[in-house]
Amino acid sequence: MVSRVIPVDAFDLVIFGGTGDLAKRKILPGLYRRFLAGQMTENSRIIGAARADLTDAAFRTLVGEAIAEFVPKDRQDKKAIADFLDKIAYVSIDATGEGGWAKLQGLMRDNVVRAFYFSVAPSLFGDIAERLHLHGIADAWSRIVVEKPFGRDLDSARALNAVLAKHFTEAQIYRIDHYLGKETVQNLMAVRFANILFEPLWKAEYIDHVQITVAETVSVDGRGAYYDKSGAMRDMVQNHMMQLLCLIAMEPPYHFDPDAVRDEKLKVIRALKPVSPEHIVRGQYNAGKDEGGYIEHSENPASKTESYIALKVNVSNWRWQGVPFYLRTGKRLRARASEIAITFKQPPHAIFDDAKGWHENVLVIRLQPNEGMNLMVMIKEPGPGGMRLMQVPLDMSFADALGDEAEDVPDAYERLIMDVIRGNQTLFMRGDEVEAAWAWTDPIIQGWEARGDKPQGYDPGSSGPEDALMLMHRDGRRWREIKE
Ligand code: NAD
Numbered sequence: 141m142v143s144r145v146i147p148v149d150a151f152d153l154v155i156f157g158g159t160g161d162l163a164k165r166k167i168l169p170g171l172y173r174r175f176l177a178g179q180m181t182e183n184s185r186i187i188g189a190a191r192a193d194l195t196d197a198a199f200r201t202l203v204g205e206a207i208a209e210f211v212p213k214d215r216q217d218k219k220a221i222a223d224f225l226d227k228i229a230y231v232s233i234d235a236t237g238e239g240g241w242a243k244l245q246g247l248m249r250d251n252v253v254r255a256f257y258f259s260v261a262p263s264l265f266g267d268i269a270e271r272l273h274l275h276g277i278a279d280a281w282s283r284i285v286v287e288k289p290f291g292r293d294l295d296s297a298r299a300l301n302a303v304l305a306k307h308f309t310e311a312q313i314y315r316i317d318h319y320l321g322k323e324t325v326q327n328l329m330a331v332r333f334a335n336i337l338f339e340p341l342w343k344a345e346y347i348d349h350v351q352i353t354v355a356e357t358v359s360v361d362g363r364g365a366y367y368d369k370s371g372a373m374r375d376m377v378q379n380h381m382m383q384l385l386c387l388i389a390m391e392p393p394y395h396f397d398p399d400a401v402r403d404e405k406l407k408v409i410r411a412l413k414p415v416s417p418e419h420i421v422r423g424q425y426n427a428g429k430d431e432g433g434y435i436e437h438s439e440n441p442a443s444k445t446e447s448y449i450a451l452k453v454n455v456s457n458w459r460w461q462g463v464p465f466y467l468r469t470g471k472r473l474r475a476r477a478s479e480i481a482i483t484f485k486q487p488p489h490a491i492f493d494d495a496k497g498w499h500e501n502v503l504v505i506r507l508q509p510n511e512g513m514n515l516m517v518m519i520k521e522p523g524p525g526g527m528r529l530m531q532v533p534l535d536m537s538f539a540d541a542l543g544d545e546a547e548d549v550p551d552a553y554e555r556l557i558m559d560v561i562r563g564n565q566t567l568f569m570r571g572d573e574v575e576a577a578w579a580w581t582d583p584i585i586q587g588w589e590a591r592g593d594k595p596q597g598y599d600p601g602s603s604g605p606e607d608a609l610m611l612m613h614r615d616g617r618r619w620r621e622i623k624e
Contacts, residue, residue: 148561150183150252154244156235156268157259158188158199162287164206166318167259170554172207175224176215177550179558187247188230189240199230235264241275253561254282262289266303273307283560285314288379289370290569293585294578301571310571314560319380320567321552321559323538324511328387328480329396331505331513338503339392341484343459348500348617351481352384354469354507355622358476359425359600360447364437371445372422376469378581382409383569384480384507385465389455398565402573409576413454415584422588422595423448423605425472431600434471444588446595447471450608451584452615464615468608472600475624478507483617492527499529509624512537 153171155163174180188199207221229247233240248254256272258265265286272278284304291297304313319325332339341347354376360367367375386405393400424447427433434447448470455465484501502516514533521528542549550558559567596605603609603622612618 145177145179147179147181148184148253148558150181151255151561152185152187152248152252153255153257153557153561154187154189155257155259156189156233156264157257158230159190159192159194159202160259162259163188164202165210166551166553167257167557168203168206169210170551170557172203172211172221172224173215174550174554174558175227176217176220183252184227185249185252186228187244188228189233189244191232191234193232194230196228196230200225200228203228235260235267235271238271241271241277245275245277248277253563254278255285255560256282257285257557259287262286262291262300265300266306269304269307278307280312282308283312283314283563284308285316285557285560287316289374290315290379290574291578292370292374294575294582297574297578301575305571311565313568313571314556314565315569315571315574316556317379317383317569318552318556319383319507320569321554321556322507322511323549323555324505324507325384325387326567327513327538328384328505329401332388333392333396344461344463346484347463348483348485349463349615350385350388350465351483351620352381352388352465352467352479353481353620353622354381354478355473355603356469356471356476357473359431359437359472360434361432361437364434364439367447368438368440368443368445372447372449372469372471373581373585377449377451377467378577379569381467381469382577382580385453385455385467388480388482389460389465391459396566398568399570401566402570406570406573406576407457408455409573409580411455411457411460412580413456414580415451415453417587417591417593419452419611420584420588421448421450421605421608421611422446422593423470423598423608424595425470425600426597428472428600433597433600444592444594448473448595448598448604448608450604450611452611466612466617466619468604468619470598470604474601474603474622476509477622477624479620480505480507481620492529500531504620510537510539512539512541 155167157163171180171186204221204225207216231240231244233244256278258268291300332342386408389408390404393404424434435441435443450468453465453467482503486499499518504514506512514535516531516533518529519532521530556567596607598605
């Protein structure tokens with residue numbers, strides 16, 4: 141298979157927060173990989189902008205170090221790295237002051253795409269937007285990219301939207317949810333809408349329930365104070381898991397067009413029912429043998445923030461009437477594994493005298509690790525023992541199916557940045573989507589705050605609190621095992 145790399149238009153990309161963790165780990169190495177792949181044209185440039193007082197040369201050294209650390213060794217080509225670094229400049233700017241903006245203005249070129257990546261705390265979005273405008277650096281064709289968290293509740297998200305809307309139209313604003321840039325997540329849409337096989341069955345009549353799991357093994361050690369203000373609901377459910385749920389639950393858009401897709405996602409979010417307290421389980425990991433627990437990591441002995449959450453969610457529309465979506469995510473769990481599992485209903489009439497009586501088809505979409513799809517089908521157990529049935533996987537790993545090409549699949553950030561330059565907003569969240577997601581999330585959080593609910597402890601390396609198991613057992617269902 142030959143991978144097709146279509147170069148994007150020439151651009152000037154300014155990265156505010158260019159010396160920060162995200163820029164070093166994801167944005168700059170990602171741009172280098174796109175350069176290596178031939179997608180970033182010769183005439184494009186990257187300008188780092190941050191508070192530190194650095195020369196161009198010092199910033200290039202920092203970028204070179206980031207590439208050395210975060211790009212696989214077999215993709216580190218000396219000549220390509222030198223050529224890439226040649227395209228990089230730096231401006232020292234404090235977003236809240238006036239210095240540096242004139243220099244930045246002088247660096248911007250006409251006739252190329254202008255993009256501004258706000259890889260800084262959201263509290264600086266307004267300052268940057270304002271000054272880009274004031275100094276005539278952004279024009280009507282410029283694009284801005286903003287990072288999560290996009291607010292911590294509906295009010296703050298509205299305020300952020302309003303601040304950006306003062307100087308930029310919705311068509312210029314790219315709100316990143318990097319989950320949407322993942323290859324497998326986009327494959328969800330391909331699986332549903334490019335195959336006749338699944339879509340006719342994609343409804344309450346044939347689907348028993350859906351499970352969405354985002355399990356991590358890492359703790360919050362080192363960033364506990366930050367995480368303690370957020371928690372799993374804000375950090376994972378309101379954005380990433382909500383997006384996954386939307387892609388599974390949405391109606392087919394009339395076209396694969398940014399607003400058509402986002403209109404359909406928005407309808408799903410608006411159709412989400414409020415969640416009652418008995419359908420929510422929150423957890424906090426306990427201390428392990430050699431490691432502190434959540435309380436030690438957050439440095440807040442009275443913390444009621446959840447490092448784990450499981451929820452039973454209902455989408456209130458014709459397609460999904462009576463089909464629960466079970467969502468769970470947490471830190472310090474047994475394995476790092478993210479997947480969506482769609483469990484189909486039993487056949488309407490059993491013709492086999494099979495003792496197990498358990499004939500369910502499950503479609504599993506693995507997001508990480510080992511991205512791929514797995515369809516569990518029932519077959520006859522081999523041998524002469526009569527007509528006994530067993531469940532076997534039709535298993536497809538994308539790495540196996542795509543061979544060498546899988547290695548060159550851009551990671552989420554690479555793809556999303558190229559989409560910004562192409563002007564394609566399909567994989568970015570629209571302002572109304574983010575607000576609708578907070579409008580659903582807020583009362584849930586307010587509910588447990590008002591009740592003073594405490595999260596339940598769970599052991600590190602387990603699959604979460606006991607009550608989360610009960611959430612499923614009560615409905616006669618069980619969670620899938622969390623494994624890599
Ligand atoms: P960081 O603290 O490592 O870096 C912050 C950057 O902002 C630095 O370059 C710093 O110089 C710059 N900065 C700070 N104050 C400034 C000012 N007044 N004027 C100009 N520049 C200023 O943060 P980070 O981890 O890189 O995160 C950046 C943004 O991305 C945050 O909004 C964060 O929530 C978001 N984010 C980060 C990650 C991640 O993995 N690091 C993941 C998702 C989202």
